[in-house]
Amino acid sequence: MQNDWLYIGLFLVIGIIVPIVPLVFSALVAPHKPNPIKQSTYECGIETVGESWIQFKSQYYVFALVFLVFDVETVFLFPWALSINQLPIFAVLEGILFISILVAGLVYTWRKGLLEWI
């Protein structure tokens, strides 16, 4: 099996155990006196008003969307970046075409004024 991935897998397992150790340790050591006052969420003094799952502007969604598209684009570009030396000039131009199409998308969102954060 891939030794590299075995290493990464093991690394992940230990990576998760390492933060847990102090947590468990502190759970044991720290005093446990939960009382409602202490547990009320910290609201700089004022009581929590309403539930905390408030709705908010769709601005966040647009940013996540543009990020998703560009993320997928960069993933497409990685193999292209790797094989750039073996291929004739045509491949490079092709990659540039790929990028320019998506930049057009970015310009569209920019024109539509969606990138402002009102």
Next chain:
Amino acid sequence: MNFWNDPINFIADWLRGLLTSRGMTTGLSTVILFFIGIVVLIIFAMMLDIFLVWVERKVVARFQDRLGPNRIGPFGLIQPFADIIKLVIKEDITPAGADKLVYNMAPVLAMASVILLWAILPLASKIYGVDLNVAVLYLVAAGALGTLSIIMAGWSSNNKYALLGAFRMVANMISYEVPMVVTLLIPTILANTMSVKGITDAQHSVWFVILSPLGMMIFLISAIAELGRAPFDLNEAESEIVAGFHIEYTGMKFGLFYAGELLHAFTFGGFVAMLYFGGYGVFGLEKFLPFLQAPLVSALIFLAKAMVGYWVIMWVKYSMPRIRIDHLLAFNWKFLTPLSLVVLCVTAIASKLLSGSPTWLVAMVMFLANVVIAWLTIEILRGVGRRQRKVEEHLTSPSSPLVRHGSE
């Protein structure tokens, strides 16, 4: 194989011999071997983390020309330990209504995503976790885990400010991940491989920073933004949203977030060093001074460079004012991403055309190309600035009753 120039493999073989002699299957012994290797690496990382806490406070003090902690022990070296003990002792309060599982998982994930980065960090030509051939993408994946842990923290602590802070932070991290990934592409093109070791070897002749200074600049800026350090740290901004998504975490959980962030900053310092400043190579001096080859020494070189990178991050942190969220995001999408894409295309074309030529020619041309791009962008910005100002004058001048349009 004498111990000096190849410690890791030497120990590895010795251990393997020991284990297989006990009759374990080779597969199992490699697993145990990896296990020991990883534990050593992580312990080293954690020790470094504690040391970083001290360094941070000391260096910060120097910036603001006051003395750092020096009460406990020589130069306050024991101070970080005191902090840790304090954090462990403090009571962990989970807010009412918080969603237990996710609430406890978030700090663990935050720390785990940083530790994962250490798997591929090349300390020296021989000492490194594993030479993945997709190391660069692996780095982005660890970043994605970080974003996820922030969302979990923000959502689960059932606190409006935490949620708002978390989402602002996520929006910030997400939008800065794009230029970061694009500028990660540049070393991949230049070194024609994604494996970390390949990139460092390719830089023996000339550091990538000379080939694409702009790429390095953009990577540094987006890395700082990705870390949530000033000037992009609107999340922990005291004035605005209290403590962002950290609010509800007390005691050790907060300690994990804090330690994670510090280690993250140092690791990124290391990555900047590795990607653009030639990792552990000393600008090609390797060939003449054989002793530089020794892994332990090159590890020191790498750590020195990483420390310099970290110092720059800290220096920026404590001398730059905080940027407002909309400028922050607008800056990224309107300026950084297009610029990084342009630089990417230019590097691609240049590296393609000059693939045959000697390296110094490549370096020179690339450098010129980057300078030209930089000059162009300044030109465009000046133009935009001028137009903006003209619009301003036109509007504010008493003669025009026109209400100032644009985002109120």
Next chain:
Amino acid sequence: MTPDQIIFLISAVLILVSALMVVITHNLVHAALWLVAALFGVAVLFAILNASFLAVVQVVVYIGAIAVLFVFAVMLTRKELRDRGTQTRANWWIPALLGVLILAGLAYLILGQPDVSRTAPAIPAGVDTLRALGTALVSPDGYALPFEAASVLLLAALVGAVYVAVGRRS
């Protein structure tokens, strides 16, 4: 039982359990988080199948972007503050039955295949699959057209989604 199989089984169980949880949990955000666990299992699976590029891409694209998008969407559309009441439709057992039937049919078909053996690992060619992937993706005779078509698809998705999401704002 070679180590491969053990890891394969573990990740298979992980994927199935978290997939089931995605479908069953009432709280929507939990469903999204279980989805992340399932996607992670799939990434481990890709790693086992030596498709290392795909494994990392899976983590970056799916968990990095799509899971985040889901959480954002869940956040944006939470009219009723807590998902009270059963999430599943009244007569939920019909789809369950349908699902099981289809599963049985597919399993029967798969096992019927002559050459399907549980572990028929073909040793991959020595070539660095990643670079081969790159050349295949871009070379004119290879898959150049889908490469560009994918970019147009992404552009269309971006424009459409942005237009729809924000609606008719000034």
Next chain:
Amino acid sequence: MILAAALFCIGLFGVLSRKNAIAILLGIELMLNAVNINLVAFWRYLDPSRMAGQVFAIIVFATAAAEVAVGLALIISVYRRRSTILADEIDLMKW
């Protein structure tokens, strides 16, 4: 492959039995992943030299991403207008 089939069926079950529109999208996402697993499995076991499998898998990634983006955008706009996303209330085509 049995695993992929099982995952596909779970996704299908999710799509059919969930009320919330977003949960249906989650189900679809599961089914897409099942397809991906099959693709890579075929690539790995049948002929790793030819790159068809992996390229196709990446294209599936792109389509899945695009699909989720547009789907969620629709849901949000429906939510803004009708302020409900429970599937059985959005069944009239022209409202």
